[in-house]
Amino acid sequence: MPKDDFGKMVSLGEQIFEHPKENAPEFVGNQLHCSSCHLDAGRKAGAAPMWAAYVAYPAYRAKNGHVNTFEERLQGCFKFSMNGKAPPLGDKTLVALETYAYWLAKGAPVDDKLPGRGYPKLDKPPLPADYARGQTVYEAKCALCHAKDGGGQIAADGSMAFPALWGPGSFNWGAGMGSIKNAAAFIKANMPLSRGNTLSDQDAWDVATYMNSQDRPQDPRYLGTVEATRAKFHDSASSMYGKTVNGHVLGSASVPSGGTTMKGAPNP
Ligand code: HEC
Ligand code: HEC
Numbered sequence: 001m002p003k004d005d006f007g008k009m010v011s012l013g014e015q016i017f018e019h020p021k022e023n024a025p026e027f028v029g030n031q032l033h034c035s036s037c038h039l040d041a042g043r044k045a046g047a048a049p050m051w052a053a054y055v056a057y058p059a060y061r062a063k064n065g066h067v068n069t070f071e072e073r074l075q076g077c078f079k080f081s082m083n084g085k086a087p088p089l090g091d092k093t094l095v096a097l098e099t100y101a102y103w104l105a106k107g108a109p110v111d112d113k114l115p116g117r118g119y120p121k122l123d124k125p126p127l128p129a130d131y132a133r134g135q136t137v138y139e140a141k142c143a144l145c146h147a148k149d150g151g152g153q154i155a156a157d158g159s160m161a162f163p164a165l166w167g168p169g170s171f172n173w174g175a176g177m178g179s180i181k182n183a184a185a186f187i188k189a190n191m192p193l194s195r196g197n198t199l200s201d202q203d204a205w206d207v208a209t210y211m212n213s214q215d216r217p218q219d220p221r222y223l224g225t226v227e228a229t230r231a232k233f234h235d236s237a238s239s240m241y242g243k244t245v246n247g248h249v250l251g252s253a254s255v256p257s258g259g260t261t262m263k264g265a266p267n268p
Contacts, residue, residue: 030153071089129208
């Protein structure tokens with residue numbers, strides 16, 4: 001990393017990426033790190049690495065129906081994955097993250113299909129994905145780190161040891177990881193941690209279905225009713241938002257988006 005002012009910005013970007021709550025608290029509503037999902041500080045191929053993302057923007061996104069700059073793409077991750085608030089365009093937080101991604105991407109061609117971008121494609125499972133089988137996988141292979149209630153684990157010093165997969169301390173209903181398809185592909189390639197590609201495709205789909213059939217903070221785009229919000233933003237087989245699971249309509253009793261940690265309160 002260069003030692004000049006440019007290098008300092010790269011370094012700030014890396015620090016925000018690894019510890020967003022500490023380094024960009026005004027925009028972050030949970031204790032997740034960017035690197036909780038973009039593994040190895042955004043470098044790992046097959047875990048949506050930043051070097052492959054950087055060279056893929058500006059890009060049209062169906063999620064908001066227009067061409068997004070890289071900075072705008074970063075804003076979305078704060079709003080949804082970090083259950084926080086989008087930093088304004090030009091804010092130092094975005095400049096630092098963009099500088100870090102640019103630095104990681106040096107030498108890469110401008111190309112939205114670099115090998116290693118996003119997650120490896122995962123075929124549909126042999127059997128329809130199943131909540132009960134997913135629970136069995138979860139309890140055997142995930143709960144040890146992410147806790148039986150999905151809330152993750154906080155270390156004695158208050159820092160996050162294992163990220164929350166659902167519940168009030170996790171990403172909100174608008175996040176990309178809330179899509180069963182995305183979660184299954186991420187999990188297959190990357191989980192259990194450091195033992196990626198050990199689950200069967202079926203197990204990855206089942207456990208992703210179980211994880212995304214639990215409640216989490218409200219979608220910040222909430223339209224006043226769960227039905228309207230599902231119709232506009234979640235009308236897909238990959239989203240359980242608005243579906244009834246164990247007698248509960250997902251999204252109907254979610255804690256508000258925006259989280260508690262933004263105000264300095266400890267995560268539940
Ligand atoms: C809960 C998991 C999670 C967290 C935390 C998270 N992201 Fe993401 N991010 C995703 C998912 C899922 C995608 C979509 C990947 C895909 O569609 O292939 C994504 C996509 C992206 C992309 C676009 C990647 C591409 O190839 O187009 C960027 C850039 C990005 N995230 C940056 C960040 C930053 C910066 C942070 C922290 C402020 C962050 N993310 C936090 C899950 C997360
Ligand atoms: C050995 C501990 C461990 C096990 C077992 C494990 N994980 Fe993880 N998981 C982690 C850690 C740590 C991270 C964050 C990555 C990082 O910080 O490098 C993570 C990140 C995640 C994320 C993205 C972050 C978030 O909060 O959504 C998901 C999804 C996930 N794990 C799902 C699973 C599933 C499903 C299983 C079981 C198949 C599993 N994990 C097993 C340790 C583990």
